[in-house]
Structure formats: C-alpha cells, structure tokens
Amino acid sequence: MAPENPDPLVRLEGVRFAYGENEILKGVDLTVRRGQVIAIMGGSGCGKTTLLRLIGGQIMVDAGRVELAGRNLAEISRAELYDMRRRMGMLFQFGALFTDMSVFDNVAFPLREHTDLSPELVRDLVLMKLNAVGLRGAERLMPAELSGGMARRVALARAVALDPMLIMYDEPFAGLDPISLGVIGQLIRRLNDALGATSIMVTHDVHESLEIVDYIYFVSEGRIVAQGTPDQIRESQDPFVHQFVCAEADGPVPFHYPAGSLDEHFFGKELRT
Template sequence: MASETDNLLVSLKDVRFAYGEREILRGIDLTVPRGKVVAIMGGSGCGKTTLLRLIGGQLRASGGTVDVDGREIASLSTADLYALRRRMGMLFQFGALFTDMSVFDNVAFPLREHTDLPFGLIRDMVLMKLNAVGLRGAAELKPAELSGGMARRVALARAIALDPMLIMYDEPFAGLDPISLGVIGQLIRKLNDALGATTIMVTHDIMESLLIVDYIYFVSEGRVVAQGTPDELRASDDPFVYQFIHAEPDGPVPFHYPAGPLADSLIGGVGA
C-alpha cells in the first residue's frame, strides 16, 4: 500500500527565502497531495508567487527543502530541472499570451518547443485543448480580439498543452467579470480532475476558491498562519481567517502602514 508520503506531489519543509536583506519566507511547511486542488492565499507581498517560483525551480530556497514528485529541487541538475518543468503547466497573471501569435499558435507553442511531434498531431492536440476550454472556434483570432475571460481560457489551454502532472495558477481570477470568473473557476476544477493532475492556485478570490479547492493555506509575514478545508475555514474563529474571508479592514492584517499620529504630520502638528 502506498504511504501518505508517496501520495504527496509537492512538499515544502521549513522553507526560507529572502531578496537580499528582505526576508520573504520565514519557515514554510506545506504539502500538496496528488490529484488535489490547493489554494495559497494571503495579502499582497506575503510571498505567494515566490512559493510558485520555488516549486517551479525559478528560485532556490535559502533554507529548507522543496520536493516535487519525490525529487528535491535544489539537488537537480539543469537538465533534470528542465525535464521536471516540462511536466508542469503555468498560468501567469493576466494570461501572458504572445500578442503577435494567433490563439492556435499560442497553445501550440509548448508542443513545438518541447516535442518533435508532426504538425498534424500538434494540430489535433491544440484543437482538443481549445475545445476543452470552449474556444476551438477562436483558433485563428489574435489575443487583442479576445475578451479578458477568453484570453484567460486560452492561457489555460496553453498551460495544459503538455498534459502536465502539476498545474500552477498565479491569480487566475484577477480582472475578470463575475461570469468569466465562475467559468474559469469551474474549468480549473474540471480540467484538474479530467487530466488526473494536481493544482496549486495563488489567489485573492475567497468566494470562488471555496467552491472549487480541496485545501487552503493562508500565508502572512512569510509563514503559514492557518490552513484547512473550505468547510473548516468557513467555520473558523481564527482572527486572521475571519478577517480575510469576510474582508474586514480591522484585524491581524493592518489596513494602515505603520506611521505616527496623523495630527503630528499635518501643518501645525508636532512633526510638521
């Protein structure tokens, strides 16, 4: 019987990271089981996107270990790291499509870059991916001709072009209208299950995430401060979780950046 460890696709243990003197992560412990959709949430600048970059190998942790599919990222050679990355899909903030390429060529790009498949097979695979996100009929359009929601779906089709074992999303709902947001959320869930993949999603969108994810980590000041299933977090009385889920301005996460009294800064004040 497979152990619990064997069922983990991603495991971070006591991970630390800093940009120069600025410490971003201060000892992160996080696990992602195979086949699950896991969200990482927290305020802006708390290190969420940095975690994706560590998992993808674009950055190296200054302490702790990052394991993906049983392999420690820091110990991989360049060739082995690139091979592992080919088994990952990434949807960047706002899609990051190539603006001078058609929808078809955007989705075909990773297939042409990383495989030697003949054109006919690439064509069929691209059309199947576009069909999965409802945009086969838009194959010849350019990104400028798409709505924001359509562009995000094309980016999703590109992220799954190589049938990755791990799909990572950086703010997949940013800038979308409510209808597009709901469509993208359901696509993330359905494609993960249909592909037998594993998903890590960095997002601020609480309500949509609670509908589609299996587990959530809340990150603040470089640490995991809360975690649980959607039902556990909805019922939580933890001050950080409550503030984040209910969008309260007052709580553990301050609205105001630290400063002295306002009166002291105004004309005639002590600090003027």
C-alpha cells in the first residue's frame, strides 16, 4: 500500500466544467497522493469520466485548477502537455484494443510511437509487460481470439508499457466474470506498487475496489459528496454512501424521476405530448 502522507501528484481545486449549458462539475476538490490507488465512484452521468479527461488534459476547466506534478495544466504549453501525457497510461472501458493488430503490436504501439528503442528492445519490453499480466505466450493472438478478461489484461499491459507515473482506469471491471474481475483488481494494485506509479480508477464495483484502493471519492450531481479510506467507507453512516455500497434502490439518489403527485397525473388534465 501507499505511504501515509506522500506528496500530491494530482490536485483539483474548485473545478467547474460544463458541456454547453449542461454543468457537469460544480466545484470539485480532489487530491491524489503519489503511490496511491484511488477510486472515483458515483452514478452514471455524474461526471466521473469527465474528471479523467480533465486530468489527462483532453479538456480544460471552466473554473478552478487541475494540477499534475505541481503544474497547472491550463498554464503549460501544448508541447509540455504532450510530454506529460507520455507519462500517463490509460485503460479504457472494455480495453479498446486495436482490432487489426496482434496482442504484441497492441502492447508495442506506445513504445513505437513515443520512443526510439530498437526492435529487439521493444520485443523484450513487450514480453516483460505481457508476462507481468500473465499473458506471455499470447503475443501472436488477435483481439477477436481473446476472452473479455484476457483483452482487459492486454489493455493493461499496453497502459503500463511506458512505465507511467499516472495510470487512469475507466470502468476496468465492466463486463468481467468474478474470476477475471479479481485478477484485474489484483493486477491494478500490484502493477501500481511495482512501478511506483499512482492510479485513478473510475468504477461502480464497490466491493472489489474496497479490497485494493487507498482512498475513495463519491461523486453526485457534480460534487464530491463523500470520501474516505476503505475502512471509513465500510463504517460510514452517510446516507449516500450507505445507499451506494448496499445497492439500495431508493435513498438520496431517488428511485422515482421528479414528477407531480399521482392524483395530478391520473385525475388531472390530460398529458400533452
């Protein structure tokens, strides 16, 4: 696990962001310390993936600041931003492998794009990364020949090919069977610690996350509504945390869409469409 009080690698302060008139983030404060694995949780559409895009510099804040390694991303040059991105790894939802490339070429892609390493060294590094995720020997397979869990592990090997300082995961457990889910969870933790990296994981999988992360942020309606260590989350009496962890249908996140009373709908004026 990460040391108790390392320096922050990522810091968000008062972050606000909107797509047009649709405000997604409404003043988010968030800190990720070096060496940590943190989870960002919340309902669909609450702004979790937008946070990853802001940290990766794909989009810029409307207000507030996003700092990476002490640099405000809104104030650095394009060349500096691209250099920082080379030090990030990303595991997309469902892996997002290049379907016309072999397993080997998928993992080799970032090495070939961002380095001048010899083919021999690229080969050795690819085999090392595949070995780290348990898939050395599968390098000649095509993505269509992989199971869902295998494809996610190949994507993970690609995400860490350049030994990034920051690894981001967008729903890494989506669609996996229980065995594959457990394997990916343990790989995320072990690779983070082995590489001396820092990881940010957007996920809905509460129970797997509680086993591997150092800290959790809960997002709702564009704000951080709860946060804490796994032990604090397990013991939390916060209504939102309780509803999310226990998968309850109704609570602070209501089951019913906002509407008038039943009497108004059934016995009032006819609905106009």
